[in-house]
Amino acid sequence: MNLKTTDRLLSVQHEKRVFVGSWETPKGGAVTVTDKASGEPIFESGLANAADVAASAAAARDAQAAWARRPATSRADVLRKFAQLVEMHSAEISRWIVRESGSIPPKGDFEIGLTIREALEVASLAGAPVGHLLSTTGDKRSFAQRVPIGVVGVITPWNSPLILAARAMLPARQMYRAFSCVCPTRLFK
Numbered sequence: 001m002n003l004k005t006t007d008r009l010l011s012v013q014h015e016k017r018v019f020v021g022s023w024e025t026p027k028g029g030a031v032t033v034t035d036k037a038s039g040e041p042i043f044e045s046g047l048a049n050a051a052d053v054a055a056s057a058a059a060a061r062d063a064q065a066a067w068a069r070r071p072a073t074s075r076a077d078v079l080r081k082f083a084q085l086v087e088m089h090s091a092e093i094s095r096w097i098v099r100e101s102g103s104i105p106p107k108g109d110f111e112i113g114l115t116i117r118e119a120l121e122v123a124s125l126a127g128a129p130v131g132h133l134l135s136t137t138g139d140k141r142s143f144a145q146r147v148p149i150g151v152v153g154v155i156t157p158w159n160s161p162l163i164l165a166a167r168a169m170l171p172a173r174q175m176y177r178a179f180s181c182v183c184p185t186r187l188f189k
Contacts, residue, residue, distance in 0.1 A: 018046035021059030026052045036102030053153075060151040076126035079170060083119035086112060086162075093162065101159055115166045122170040 016030040017023045028049030032041045048056070067075065086093060094108035103111075131145035152172040156165045 016044045016046050018048045018052050018056065020052060020055040021062070024052075024055075028052055033100060035099045037099070042099055057151055057153065064151055072126040072130070076123040079119045079123035082170075083116045083123070086116050086119070097162060101161060103159070111160055111163045114163045118163065118166050119170055125171075 014023055018026040026046040026048050028047040030044045031047045033043050033045050035042050090112045094112055097103055097108035098105055131143050134142040134144055136142045154165055154168040
């Protein structure tokens with residue numbers, strides 16, 4: 001088999017490209033990704049260089065401000081939709097995990113199940129309190145508040161790409177920022 005006869009992971013317009021706010025030809029070139037069992041090429045991936053990564057981070061930073069302004073319930077809906085799409089396409093995703101990482105089929109299915117659960121668990125945080133009162137001494141009170149604070153970059157290992165990316169990216173919408181204020185103790189009794 002070759003790239004012309006095997007199932008494609010990426011459509012032709014995405015091959016040899018990277019996403020930097022839109023699908024672009026990377027300055028770093030391309031790399032062939034092979035099926036680990038057969039050695040056959042399964043797609044040509046864009047290979048980002050430092051300039052491509054910087055452009056991608058800048059595009060993500062520009063998009064992050066609007067994302068942070070969205071209500072937590074709206075962001076949670078996006079994560080639930082992600083979980084639904086992963087479940088809907090689980091057979092195809094599992095097959096690609098097996099081909100790209102050299103895993104066995106049950107491992108691909110296991111990784112998908114973990115990813116779906118992770119997305120739903122993080123989405124459920126939308127209804128949780130947005131902060132915590134931390135223990136302190138005296139009249140000073142410390143709070144920890146979950147707020148989206150910026151772009152998260154992730155380089156995942158090859159052996160469990162979906163779940164390890166999901167565990168880093170999905171909770172990023174619930175980052176913590178700690179702050180303190182001097183408040184009369186009687187307010188908290």
